[in-house]
Amino acid sequence: MSDKVRQQYELLPYPARDPRDEAQRLIEGSPSHLLELNHYLYAGARDFTQPFRALVAGGGTGDGLIMLAQHLKDAGCPAEIVYLDLSVASRAVAEQRAKVRDLDNITFVTGSLLDLPTLDLGQFVYIDCCGVLHHLADPTAGLAALTAALAPDGGMGIMVYGTLGRTGVYPMQAMLKTLAAYAPAPALTATNQLATARDLLKQLPATNWLRRNQSIGDHLAGGDAGLADLLLHPQDRAYTVPELAELVRGAGLEIAAFIEPWRYDPASYLTDPSLLHRLERLDPIARATFAEQLAGNLKRHIVYLVRKGRAGGAVAWPDDGMVPVLRAGGGALADSLKGRSNLKVSIDGLEVRLQIPPHSAEILGAVDGKRSIADVHRTVGGTVEALKSRSAFKPAFDRVYQTFNKLNRLFLTRGAA
Template sequence: MDITRSVQDLYERFPFPPDPVTQTPPPGWNWRWSWSFAHSFCLGRRPRHEDIRILDAGCGTGVGTEYLAYQNPRATVTAIDLSAASLAVARQRCEKFSNVELAQMTLLDVGQLEGGFDFINCVGVLHHLEDPVAGLRALADKLAPGGLMHLFVYGELGRWEIRLMQEAIRLLRAESGSLENGLRIGRELFNTLPESNRLVQAERERWVLENRDDACFVDMYVQVQEICYTIPTLFELIDHSGLTFMGFSNPNFWSTERLLGRAPWLVEQADSLDMRTRLRLIELLDPSVSHYEFFLGRPPLAMTQWTDTRLLDALAHRSPYLKPWPAQQLFDHEYEVVNLSETEVAFLDGCNGRRSVGALLADHPLPEGLADVRKMLRHFMLQLDLDLQAPAEAH
């Protein structure tokens, strides 16, 4: 069987992810699948249009597709996958939305779909292709100018134990062994190896909860095709796409401060390195990186820099995920608790997309002024738009 057929066969028999289908909206908010958040994160300001076209490439059972449809109600979402069984579940999950279309096809053939897409999501897929470069190039060709792509691929360093177990199962399963046989062998290995075993410990510490489900266990350990990356090979892949790297969508992990904050001179030295060398340094110092999640963009990509003058003129929109609203204690976009003062609540309450930051501050003076506004921006509590009526800032 060729690689694509083997991968298809795996996901026909074990559709992924195995999350139950519900009639209620998806839980919480995932900003990476919101066009206005992705745009604000990558380019500093809200997008001009929300009636965009989204592609979910390799949608599986549609867990991500559901967020894309729910969080971008004015967009149309096309979701494709190789596996008919996965698509059948995705169809059930997304039937409550009128803006989703599903199709069984390989992402290598996306060129056959009409037109371009403004936002492409491809999570957990490219690393299962025989030739991820060809897959990424096919997707890149469908990304509209000014469009953004969100990708997730596996990291080699943090999957070291997983890859050893995959190989061990392969040896015991032999070529002709079924996936079910591989599943049985894998489960038995984890039951048999000593508690102190490094592979067992990694499983217990990081993965055991999700791997209770057979589909997750097979996806992780009985996998038939997986190419993992390090920072150097990841950027080789990205360079082949011809797109621009816009940043990791888990930026906290990639902060030198997180690792070296107790030695400011080392932070300074690390931050003076060029971006790729700095990222490599971070993964060498914290090799727990099991995946890379990031945005790419197709030029033109104008980044808005919010100098103080420009920030005062910006139109402010309160983020739609702040619920229930109004409240002084909230979860931010990464589900961290944030406590707001009464004035901050009043300020955010006024962020209706029609008033400027300066006007809002005049009505609701915050103790640290723009510094407090920047803090709210870091917590994704508001989004900014250029006020095209405001006098242009002198350069």
């Protein structure tokens, strides 16, 4: 079956990318944003002046690869990133993108991640595997192969499809298989299959679950490659949170964080205190499971993983010496919060208003990626009377930190990232 998967990505590398666009923009996302992986895997304390070996397994056309390589280059890190993928056509796109950006910290390898034990690529302190495990006949074997290549104190960022958010996808795949089985001559080509998919999409009745699913838009907007990846894939499966937790547990790993954290928190969707109270004692996986069932629109799960027993020490904590850093565009965020008590977030068909804590604008306005939390206090305390004392500032900061960290906008470092 792996041959069919390879053929799919030789024919239609996904996501489709034009290397020339690298001159205009950097695509940033999750997993593998350097601030994120430092925060969730290295307690914010990774020293990027030291060597860093990463593997991007199933690197495809290079989105995660290029972001990680660029971030490490910008951090002045003596890094080596190994790109591994079955598809030569995808690798060609990724290589071209690296060339346009003058990135010389990447080694390109064509092959299967299942062959890692014999590829002799060494150990890695970080492994990215985004959108790949769910295409394997045996994802458990895939994660085991990755884990064997992971340094003892290393971590991974992975993405697998989410079952509820993909509601309607699998019945549509099944219908297209039926139509393919009864296709008239000429031979069944990818072009014919794409045309059939488009014809059927146009005629879906209003009650069809794919038509009703508002979270699938990006794949459908992704041209031929997006459509094929969504509806004509020879092999894919999706995971609920408990199924993902089981996969992770089976590999001797544990989940350090779900991205974006707010989407895995029932409190992001519920306001009734009596309902929320009953959920307080749930462990993080059970809370994430409830949030997934409640939201219904999680079409992919992005998680950071560490070896079992390490999650507690792997995730950064807001002590006074830590340096808070906003993801790109942070200044504009602080400005946009002035005088507001809530923030509108729209994602995958859902629009929610999330409460933002008092003084968010002032506190985030003082966050510049250089000041420690203690320095942020000195800066804000000088102008905001209510935040002058430490006993007033610290809980106010913690609330702001929790809110914007959950939104995946605010991270902590020891100052080196």
